[in-house]
Amino acid sequence: xxxxxxxxxxxxxxxxxxxxxxxxxxxxxxxxxxEYFHLREVNQQLAAENSxxxxxxxxxxxxxxxxxxxxxxxxxxxxxxxxxKYTYLPARVVGxxxxxxxxxxxxxxxxxQGVQVGMSVISPQGVVGVVLFVSNNYSIVMSVLNRNSRxxxxxxxxxxxxxxxxxxxxxxxxxxxxxxxxxxxYIGDTVITSSYSANxxxxxxxxxxxxxxxxxxxxxxxLKVKASTNFSSLQYVYVVKNTYFEEQKILxxxxxxxxx
Numbered sequence: 001x002x003x004x005x006x007x008x009x010x011x012x013x014x015x016x017x018x019x020x021x022x023x024x025x026x027x028x029x030x031x032x033x034x035e036y037f038h039l040r041e042v043n044q045q046l047a048a049e050n051s052x053x054x055x056x057x058x059x060x061x062x063x064x065x066x067x068x069x070x071x072x073x074x075x076x077x078x079x080x081x082x083x084x085k086y087t088y089l090p091a092r093v094v095g096x097x098x099x100x101x102x103x104x105x106x107x108x109x110x111x112x113q114g115v116q117v118g119m120s121v122i123s124p125q126g127v128v129g130v131v132l133f134v135s136n137n138y139s140i141v142m143s144v145l146n147r148n149s150r151x152x153x154x155x156x157x158x159x160x161x162x163x164x165x166x167x168x169x170x171x172x173x174x175x176x177x178x179x180x181x182x183x184x185x186y187i188g189d190t191v192i193t194s195s196y197s198a199n200x201x202x203x204x205x206x207x208x209x210x211x212x213x214x215x216x217x218x219x220x221x222x223l224k225v226k227a228s229t230n231f232s233s234l235q236y237v238y239v240v241k242n243t244y245f246e247e248q249k250i251l252x253x254x255x256x257x258x259x260x
Contacts, residue, residue: 126205
Protein backbone atom coordinates (compact mmCIF):
# COMPACT_ATOMS: atom_id res chain seq x y z
CA UNK A 1 0.00 0.00 0.00
CA UNK A 2 2.89 2.31 0.80
CA UNK A 3 4.59 1.49 -2.53
CA UNK A 4 1.36 1.99 -4.45
CA UNK A 5 0.71 5.34 -2.77
CA UNK A 6 4.20 6.49 -3.77
CA UNK A 7 4.12 5.06 -7.28
CA UNK A 8 1.55 7.41 -8.77
CA UNK A 9 -0.39 10.57 -8.04
CA UNK A 10 -3.71 8.70 -8.53
CA UNK A 11 -2.94 6.13 -5.84
CA UNK A 12 -1.56 8.82 -3.56
CA UNK A 13 -4.78 10.85 -3.87
CA UNK A 14 -6.90 7.75 -3.27
CA UNK A 15 -5.08 6.70 -0.10
CA UNK A 16 -5.04 10.29 1.17
CA UNK A 17 -8.82 10.48 0.74
CA UNK A 18 -9.28 7.09 2.43
CA UNK A 19 -7.05 8.16 5.30
CA UNK A 20 -9.04 11.36 5.79
CA UNK A 21 -12.30 9.39 5.92
CA UNK A 22 -10.91 6.98 8.52
CA UNK A 23 -9.50 9.77 10.67
CA UNK A 24 -12.73 11.74 10.31
CA UNK A 25 -14.78 8.72 11.37
CA UNK A 26 -12.59 8.19 14.45
CA UNK A 27 -12.82 11.86 15.37
CA UNK A 28 -16.62 11.77 15.01
CA UNK A 29 -16.83 8.69 17.25
CA UNK A 30 -14.64 10.35 19.87
CA UNK A 31 -16.77 13.49 19.69
CA UNK A 32 -19.99 11.51 20.11
CA UNK A 33 -18.56 9.65 23.11
CA UNK A 34 -17.44 12.94 24.66
CA GLU A 35 -20.89 14.48 24.15
CA TYR A 36 -22.59 11.39 25.59
CA PHE A 37 -20.55 11.38 28.80
CA HIS A 38 -21.15 15.12 29.24
CA LEU A 39 -24.94 14.99 28.77
CA ARG A 40 -25.53 15.39 32.51
CA GLU A 41 -23.41 18.54 32.60
CA VAL A 42 -25.16 19.90 29.51
CA ASN A 43 -28.60 19.18 31.03
CA GLN A 44 -27.62 21.03 34.20
CA GLN A 45 -26.44 24.01 32.16
CA LEU A 46 -29.66 24.04 30.12
CA ALA A 47 -31.80 23.81 33.26
CA ALA A 48 -29.96 26.77 34.79
CA GLU A 49 -30.27 28.77 31.58
CA ASN A 50 -33.99 28.01 31.23
CA SER A 51 -34.50 29.02 34.85
CA UNK A 52 -32.81 32.35 34.16
CA UNK A 53 -34.98 32.92 31.06
CA UNK A 54 -38.15 32.12 32.99
CA UNK A 55 -37.21 34.86 35.44
CA UNK A 56 -37.52 37.34 32.58
CA UNK A 57 -41.08 36.38 31.57
CA UNK A 58 -43.53 39.23 31.92
CA UNK A 59 -46.12 36.88 33.47
CA UNK A 60 -43.87 36.50 36.51
CA UNK A 61 -44.24 40.14 37.45
CA UNK A 62 -46.94 42.46 38.71
CA UNK A 63 -47.18 46.14 37.84
CA UNK A 64 -47.12 48.50 40.84
CA UNK A 65 -50.33 50.17 41.99
CA UNK A 66 -50.01 53.77 40.80
CA UNK A 67 -52.75 54.96 43.16
CA UNK A 68 -50.67 54.41 46.27
CA UNK A 69 -47.22 55.37 47.43
CA UNK A 70 -44.61 52.63 47.06
CA UNK A 71 -42.36 51.92 50.00
CA UNK A 72 -39.19 49.83 50.16
CA UNK A 73 -39.68 46.16 51.03
CA UNK A 74 -38.01 42.81 50.43
CA UNK A 75 -39.78 42.06 47.14
CA UNK A 76 -37.60 41.70 44.06
CA UNK A 77 -38.29 44.37 41.45
CA UNK A 78 -37.06 45.04 37.93
CA UNK A 79 -36.11 48.35 36.33
CA UNK A 80 -39.80 49.05 35.56
CA UNK A 81 -40.56 48.79 39.29
CA UNK A 82 -42.61 45.62 38.74
CA UNK A 83 -42.71 43.00 41.50
CA UNK A 84 -41.47 39.51 40.68
CA LYS A 85 -44.28 37.14 41.61
CA TYR A 86 -42.68 33.81 40.61
CA THR A 87 -39.15 32.45 40.93
CA TYR A 88 -37.89 29.21 39.36
CA LEU A 89 -35.47 26.79 41.01
CA PRO A 90 -33.99 24.01 38.83
CA ALA A 91 -33.91 20.57 40.45
CA ARG A 92 -32.77 17.08 39.45
CA VAL A 93 -35.21 14.16 39.63
CA VAL A 94 -33.70 11.27 41.64
CA GLY A 95 -36.86 9.21 42.19
CA UNK A 96 -40.11 8.79 40.27
CA UNK A 97 -43.05 6.36 40.07
CA UNK A 98 -45.82 6.21 37.46
CA UNK A 99 -47.39 2.76 37.98
CA UNK A 100 -49.07 3.29 41.36
CA UNK A 101 -52.44 4.82 42.25
CA UNK A 102 -50.61 7.58 44.16
CA UNK A 103 -47.29 8.44 42.53
CA UNK A 104 -44.53 10.64 43.95
CA UNK A 105 -41.33 12.25 42.65
CA UNK A 106 -38.13 12.81 44.65
CA UNK A 107 -36.04 15.90 43.90
CA UNK A 108 -32.43 16.55 44.87
CA UNK A 109 -33.22 19.98 46.27
CA UNK A 110 -34.57 20.83 49.71
CA UNK A 111 -35.12 23.55 52.29
CA UNK A 112 -31.45 24.55 52.30
CA GLN A 113 -31.83 25.29 48.59
CA GLY A 114 -35.05 27.30 48.92
CA VAL A 115 -37.76 24.64 48.49
CA GLN A 116 -40.90 24.87 50.62
CA VAL A 117 -44.05 22.77 51.01
CA GLY A 118 -46.78 23.84 48.59
CA MET A 119 -44.52 25.02 45.78
CA SER A 120 -45.52 23.88 42.31
CA VAL A 121 -43.25 21.82 40.07
CA ILE A 122 -43.14 22.06 36.28
CA SER A 123 -41.03 20.68 33.44
CA PRO A 124 -40.23 22.20 30.04
CA GLN A 125 -43.22 20.19 28.78
CA GLY A 126 -45.76 21.29 31.39
CA VAL A 127 -47.11 20.65 34.89
CA VAL A 128 -45.54 17.97 37.12
CA GLY A 129 -46.96 18.30 40.65
CA VAL A 130 -46.79 20.03 44.04
CA VAL A 131 -44.15 19.78 46.79
CA LEU A 132 -45.53 17.72 49.68
CA PHE A 133 -42.55 17.07 52.00
CA VAL A 134 -39.18 18.78 52.37
CA SER A 135 -35.92 17.84 54.12
CA ASN A 136 -32.64 19.75 54.10
CA ASN A 137 -31.51 18.58 50.68
CA TYR A 138 -34.43 16.64 49.21
CA SER A 139 -38.12 17.12 48.57
CA ILE A 140 -41.05 14.83 47.76
CA VAL A 141 -43.50 15.96 45.09
CA MET A 142 -47.07 14.73 44.76
CA SER A 143 -47.17 13.96 41.06
CA VAL A 144 -50.10 14.91 38.84
CA LEU A 145 -50.37 11.12 38.52
CA ASN A 146 -51.80 10.90 42.04
CA ARG A 147 -55.44 10.28 42.94
CA ASN A 148 -55.29 13.15 45.44
CA SER A 149 -53.94 15.70 42.95
CA ARG A 150 -56.19 18.59 41.90
CA UNK A 151 -55.01 21.38 39.60
CA UNK A 152 -57.03 24.40 38.54
CA UNK A 153 -57.06 24.44 34.74
CA UNK A 154 -58.79 26.08 31.81
CA UNK A 155 -59.29 25.77 28.07
CA UNK A 156 -56.81 28.09 26.37
CA UNK A 157 -59.25 29.33 23.72
CA UNK A 158 -62.56 29.34 25.58
CA UNK A 159 -61.14 30.35 29.03
CA UNK A 160 -63.65 28.09 30.83
CA UNK A 161 -62.07 26.78 34.03
CA UNK A 162 -62.27 23.40 35.72
CA UNK A 163 -60.18 20.93 37.70
CA UNK A 164 -57.63 18.44 36.34
CA UNK A 165 -57.44 15.07 38.10
CA UNK A 166 -56.07 11.60 37.38
CA UNK A 167 -58.16 8.43 37.23
CA UNK A 168 -55.31 6.17 38.37
CA UNK A 169 -55.19 4.23 35.09
CA UNK A 170 -53.28 5.54 32.05
CA UNK A 171 -50.25 7.70 33.04
CA UNK A 172 -50.58 9.68 29.81
CA UNK A 173 -54.26 10.62 30.22
CA UNK A 174 -55.69 13.16 32.69
CA UNK A 175 -59.32 14.18 33.34
CA UNK A 176 -60.62 17.75 33.18
CA UNK A 177 -63.89 18.15 35.10
CA UNK A 178 -66.44 20.93 35.73
CA UNK A 179 -66.32 22.47 32.26
CA UNK A 180 -69.83 23.77 31.58
CA UNK A 181 -71.77 22.46 28.60
CA UNK A 182 -71.97 26.03 27.35
CA UNK A 183 -68.23 26.00 26.66
CA UNK A 184 -66.97 25.58 23.11
CA UNK A 185 -64.84 22.44 23.37
CA TYR A 186 -63.08 20.79 20.45
CA ILE A 187 -60.83 17.74 20.19
CA GLY A 188 -57.24 18.98 20.19
CA ASP A 189 -57.95 22.10 22.30
CA THR A 190 -55.08 23.14 24.57
CA VAL A 191 -55.53 22.85 28.34
CA ILE A 192 -53.42 25.13 30.57
CA THR A 193 -53.25 26.18 34.23
CA SER A 194 -55.71 28.87 35.22
CA SER A 195 -55.15 32.10 37.12
CA TYR A 196 -57.11 30.65 40.07
CA SER A 197 -54.22 28.48 41.25
CA ALA A 198 -52.12 29.63 44.21
CA ASN A 199 -49.37 27.15 43.31
CA UNK A 200 -48.96 27.28 39.56
CA UNK A 201 -48.36 30.29 37.33
CA UNK A 202 -51.16 30.66 34.79
CA UNK A 203 -50.84 29.42 31.19
CA UNK A 204 -48.54 26.47 31.99
CA UNK A 205 -49.20 23.62 29.56
CA UNK A 206 -51.16 20.63 30.87
CA UNK A 207 -52.17 18.84 27.68
CA UNK A 208 -54.66 18.63 24.81
CA UNK A 209 -58.29 17.48 24.73
CA UNK A 210 -58.51 13.93 23.40
CA UNK A 211 -62.10 12.99 24.19
CA UNK A 212 -65.27 14.84 25.23
CA UNK A 213 -68.30 13.41 27.03
CA UNK A 214 -71.35 15.12 28.54
CA UNK A 215 -72.57 14.06 31.97
CA UNK A 216 -76.37 13.54 31.60
CA UNK A 217 -76.86 14.10 35.34
CA UNK A 218 -75.22 17.53 35.40
CA UNK A 219 -74.49 20.59 33.32
CA UNK A 220 -70.80 19.75 32.84
CA UNK A 221 -68.47 18.01 30.42
CA UNK A 222 -65.87 15.44 31.39
CA LEU A 223 -62.81 15.77 29.15
CA LYS A 224 -59.98 13.30 28.62
CA VAL A 225 -56.72 15.20 28.29
CA LYS A 226 -53.50 13.90 26.74
CA ALA A 227 -50.79 14.97 29.22
CA SER A 228 -48.04 17.13 27.73
CA THR A 229 -45.47 15.96 30.28
CA ASN A 230 -43.80 12.60 29.71
CA PHE A 231 -43.59 11.42 33.32
CA SER A 232 -41.55 8.32 32.43
CA SER A 233 -38.55 10.39 31.27
CA LEU A 234 -38.34 13.25 33.81
CA GLN A 235 -34.75 14.26 34.60
CA TYR A 236 -34.77 17.97 35.42
CA VAL A 237 -37.69 20.11 36.61
CA TYR A 238 -38.36 23.57 38.02
CA VAL A 239 -39.70 24.25 41.50
CA VAL A 240 -41.81 27.41 41.33
CA LYS A 241 -42.19 29.81 44.24
CA ASN A 242 -45.16 32.18 44.37
CA THR A 243 -44.07 35.18 46.47
CA TYR A 244 -47.67 35.69 47.64
CA PHE A 245 -48.57 32.01 48.15
CA GLU A 246 -48.81 32.10 51.97
CA GLU A 247 -50.82 35.32 51.97
CA GLN A 248 -53.33 33.93 49.46
CA LYS A 249 -53.71 30.58 51.27
CA ILE A 250 -54.25 32.21 54.69
CA LEU A 251 -56.96 34.44 53.26
CA UNK A 252 -58.66 31.53 51.45
CA UNK A 253 -58.62 29.45 54.64
CA UNK A 254 -60.35 32.27 56.51
CA UNK A 255 -63.00 32.32 53.80
CA UNK A 256 -63.57 28.55 54.17
CA UNK A 257 -63.93 28.87 57.95
CA UNK A 258 -66.41 31.72 57.52
CA UNK A 259 -68.57 29.51 55.29
CA UNK A 260 -68.58 26.54 57.69
